[in-house]
Amino acid sequence: MKTDKTIKTLLATSLVATMAIANPSITAVKVDDSIDLSKVSNDDKVWSKAKRANIALYPQTTIKMNDKNANKINAKNFAKDAKILAVYNSNNVAFKIDWKDASENKADITTSSDVYADGFAVQMPTNFSDPKKLPYIGMGSKDRPVLVHLQKATATHYEPNGNKDVSLQVNRHQTNTFEKELAAFDKNVSDAAIKDYQRAYISEGFRSMTQIRDKDIAFNMNMSYNKGSWSATMSKALKDGYLDLTKSGAVPVAFAVWDGAKLGRDGIKNLSTWVAVDFEGKKGNEALVTELTAKVEGDAKAGKALTDTMCASCHSYADKVAAMPTMAPNLSNIGGYSTAAYLVESIKDPSAVVVAGYNRNAHKNTAWYTLGAKGERVSTMPPMMSDDKQIADTVAYLMTLKAEVK
């Protein structure tokens, strides 16, 4: 059967992706300006022109959320394989993301307190001029903001909106209306609903994530479920009030997906590392593509020995669980969603990027940072190594720390 063959090929490809140390990039194919990419749909014929890239999405394990049931379900997650297509023209860039999900979860939110919707997000840095100093993958870091574009499959919901429609908030049985008038009331309520859970955020680390409520960001997302897979698109103007890609030859992009069946939301997700999206036929940002696709040079075996002696007392990873779980970022999937440059930077200068971590009230004895005189975050991790060979070996090992793709 043809489908079986495709799956086998896919498995083989993803396995290779796991084994290889270098990360793939995504080629955005140039299409004609007459095509309106801002309204592109999942089954648009423009996608037939695109080149597929397989990007692995790793389970977020850096911090552990406090939902007992979710932690049980997500204890041993595998990485997911996302098939990504990208096209661009003078006005827009558009992505199509396909990933497997055994069930469609739309979270019928009108009556439930404990169901969650599937969803996906596309993240981009607002500044990527230095490919060695990209924002932290977990929604940016101090002075390195990211834009997050989020789409959830959440059905109808309402928001406090300042539209003075308070009369629509009452229970329908308290309205003094019957039959036709009640039906009209129901319709007005339904019309006031937000049917598309699509949001954009700007963030310097996940605690600071703030919703963008102005009209200066131009993007569109949609997702549809069909036979065990989600198909999603995200299109974005090449230039809006927050990001200008008109002069870029490439841009780093990260993808994340949530599985409602696994109580996924926020940090309970699968995410990619920064992936270089190369605008085909456009010059600029060659260093970015080189950096994000480079093979990590180093002796991973020597690096393991270094990691075990120098990192394991605070960090948990692989079979190393000696450290207190809240002591430091868990490194179990660090190789899956980190760039090598980030790891090098963090080993040399841990305070360059301080992970937002837990609320400082949640685990007082294991704070990940102290506050400096000006309120700046100073990592509790001291600079660990200065020898470049040691650092390269350690990073080579850390890059192998990631879940298998399934």
Place this chain on the structure above:
Amino acid sequence: MSKRQLAMVMDLNKCIGCQTCTVACKTQWTNRNGREYMYWNNVETYPGDGYPKKWMEQGGGFDAAGDLQDGIIPNIEADYGVPWDYNYESLASVNVLGNDADKDGYSIKGAETPGLHPTTEPTWGPNWDEDEGAGNFPSDNYFFYLPRICNHCTNPGCLSACPRDAIFKRDEDGVVLVDLDRCQGYRYCIAGCPYKKIYFNPKISKSEKCILCFPRVEQGLPPACAQQCVGRIRFVGFLDDEESQVYKLVHKHKVALPLRSDYGTQPNIYYIPPTESPAKFDAEGKIIEGSTRVPMEELEALFGKEVHGVVEKLKAEQKTRKETGKSEILDLLIAFNHSEMFRLDNNYYQEVAKAKGQSPLAPVDTRYVKGKHTKVAFGGGHH
């Protein structure tokens, strides 16, 4: 920790379980817009499963080392009790005796039940086990009422669990609020709160909770639950205000204790433990002199070891009062004058608002009112 802390004391000896507080809160805040199932104020029977069901077993709070504990998020239908509606519409067209009744007026099996009935079969609800209590009737059964609101903790579990910094504690009075502009509906706060006093609003997909009636408090009015309390069991005031009856009961006389302080959240709602319960009966139905029905172990589980001293003190105070006619503690607890139970210091809030240049005070977390990179601050509406 906030600069000042507003607190409440509830006298459990005087709570009659009439739910007037519950209704006052519900009609003021939670009878609409996705909050229908929520009871920011509830009165449960103790011992009992409480609201939500078995909330004490659902995790959250802190361990002895101060680490936030994992918890679970209750289910509306199974744990809170779904607020069912009735088939009002069908009453207009359907014979209340039942169109589907047979000639003798009995309902035909399998047909819709005639008359007014719930649209969903209720399986659980707040006060499902009201007045059941524990023990054997009539020899040693017992229960008392436990009114509960958000504890506006000094070390809140909900706030600590939020990965989006969407929950904040007001500096001026310690009221714990959800910034609905920041809340993304993740619900970790619910898992983190050991009292399960923060709720998910499924309609707006955000968490909501008791706000200690801050818009009333800022105007010098006590929270609705306290003002409406027919038993005059609730005292409201600042913990650092020596003139307030709250201060006198909590700090001066030390007869009010927080609920389950072992959860480590440093709650700010205090309780006068129940000292009064009838004597037990023996097998012949005779009164066992000197016995008391509410076991001290139960009170210790709720209010900690200190409860023994507090109960002794309250009993001694009753004796003193009987003998001498004098007792400041009992004068306070009798609550001769309702308005004296509240000391809210209206001018204080006016000064705070003035100092902040806000009137009224902003109900959002001012840390994020103006996002560093966003061009529109709170109030911009959704996209």
